[in-house]
Every structure is written in C-alpha cells, then in structure tokens.
Amino acid sequence: MSTTHAYYPSYPAGSLPINMPQKPGYYNPGAAHQGYGRVSVSPPEAADSVTTSGITSYEPSATSSSYAGSSSEYESSASAAGVDLMDYMGSRLNGAFDPTPLDRSLVKQAQTSGELNAKHRELLELQALAQRRLAGARLDFADGMRAAKELQKDLQWTQKRVNALNERAARKYPEQYRAAQQKYPAPVDY
Template identity: 80%
Template sequence: MSTAHAYYPSAPMPITMPQKPGYYPTPAHHGYGRVSVSPPQAESVTTSGGASYEPSATSSSYAGSASEYDSSGTNTGVDLLDYMGDRLHGAFDPVPLDRSLAKQAQTSGELNAKHRELLELQALAQRRLAGARANFADGMRAAKEVQKDLQWTQKRVDALNERAARKYPAEYKSAQNRYPAPVDY
C-alpha cells in the first residue's frame, strides 16, 4: 500500500513584489537584477520504502522546459533593487533626521539673530563710547579753563591781600587773627 504525498506544488509560482514608482529604475537589460523562484521538486513518499521520484505524480519533470524557468523580461520575478529599496525605506525612519534638520535650522536662525543683535549692541556701545569720549574731552577743556580762572583769581586775591597788608598793617593783622586763612592739605 503506497501513499504518495506531494509536499510542493508542481508548477512554478513566482513571487511578485509590489513596486513603487520613483525609487530605483528597473534594469532594462536582459532581466538582470531579477530573480525568479525555481519550482520545487515534486516528491512522493511511499510507505514501503524510501523516497521515490515519480514523474507521473507531477505535471512537469525535474528538468522542466525552458519556458518555465525563463526569467528574462517577464513580471514573474522579483526586482532586487525595488525589493531592497522597499526594505531600506521600511527600515529607515527619516523623522528623527527631519527633526534634527529642523532643530539645526532653528538654532542656526537663533544664532544669526543673536549675532545681529550683538553687532547692533556693539555698534551702540561704540557710539556711546565716542559720545562719552567727546563729553570727557569737553569736561577736560572746561576743567582746564576753570583751573586757569581759579589761578587768575588766586593771584588777584594774593595781590589784594599784599596791598592791604602794606597799606593797612594793623587792621590787616587784626582781621587775620579774627578770620584765619584756611589750611591747605
């Protein structure tokens, strides 16, 4: 009693992968880059002995015909470039890269704004420094003029005191005792 079990289908069944336009160009030369699935061997098992190959159990023989295994230019194969492109597209998540690029652009914009603000503040500080230097120069000129005026006034006061001391010595001495001169430090 021999029971035959077919483990594999007898006809070749290609795997067709969905294709997305725009990823990778399909090679147009003689079907290179395509892989077709070879048909598995039909095997029948008998209960009385080992495995036996019965061509009658399948519709095609082991050698098969050339039309069954032809992989040139038909849609029966898998395009490796599309397949790998789809796998890479599925494995690569561009969202973190997009977020980092957006963050980098935002940070660059903020840095440029701060740089412009610093340049404006530097220009303002330079204008204020120039104004302060001009004010300081004016103040120094005014101080020198005041110093000259004070020196002239001091000479006039000394000359008046000397003349008063010569002309009225007794009154000058009593006034000097009554109102002593300030002590210079």
C-alpha cells in the first residue's frame, strides 16, 4: 500500500521539481532525497493468535516495554480474582440509585389515575341519568301536547254547541235574548 505525503507533491512522469537556491543553513529535502516523493511500506504483520473480535492488534517487540496487555491477560486476571463484573456493576448501580422518588411518583400517578377513573365513571352515570330524565321529559311533553289538542277539539265542539244554542234562543226569544246580552255582554277575544 502506498501513501503520498503532503510535503512532496506528485509530478508528471519525466519532470522533476526545479531546485531553488537556498540560503546556507537551510535543509533542502529535494536535493538530499530526490525521488523519495512516495513511500511504499506496508504495516507490520500481526500474529494469528493476537486478533480479537476482528481487530488486529500488533505485538510490541521484546525489547520495548508496553503498558497494554492482551485481552487474554485481562480475562485470566478477572477470572483468577473471582470477580463477576455483572454482579459488581449491579451492586454498584443498586447502591448509587435511590428508587424512593420513583416509587413516590408511581404512587402519585396511580392515585391520580384512580381519581380520574372515578370521576369518569361519575360523569358517565350523570350523563345516563340526564338522558333518562330527558327521555321522560319528552314523553311528558308529548302527553301534554296530545292532551292540549284533545282539549282544543273539545273546546271547539263546545263553542259550536254554544253558538248554535245562542242562535236558536235569539230566533225563538229575541227580546229576552237582547236583554240578557245587555245585562251579560259576551267576552271580547283578543
């Protein structure tokens, strides 16, 4: 795998950069290392036993010291000490977490939900009562209208009978009828 350094731009084949004169004491990388614009070096190879979870880790040389160990070293030290990480983290979480405010809020939520359900049931009962009363009032109104119509018919029949009797009395007894009309005048309809 080849990589290109940002310090050395690539040039077309057959052309080289122009050497510019420099002041004495300055380092000219082009003059000392002409042709090293690209470095072709592959990364170091890892041993097959050092790969974990698909990621390659490189072993340091035997002479250099390292602060990082392999994953197998961590696993062996954890199992040797007899520490279960899940139990340890669970106990730490239980010690750090106080469920009292959560319990109080759950109790308050349950109480509020119960009160809302009771009010909802009460509203449904009142609505059913109002509907029953309204149905009763409609029946009463219909009965009253029927009775009023029957009464109106009866009054009209009675008025016709009274008018017929008055006409017969006016024809048969005209003088007495006029005297009775003056003494008891007929009511005025408004």
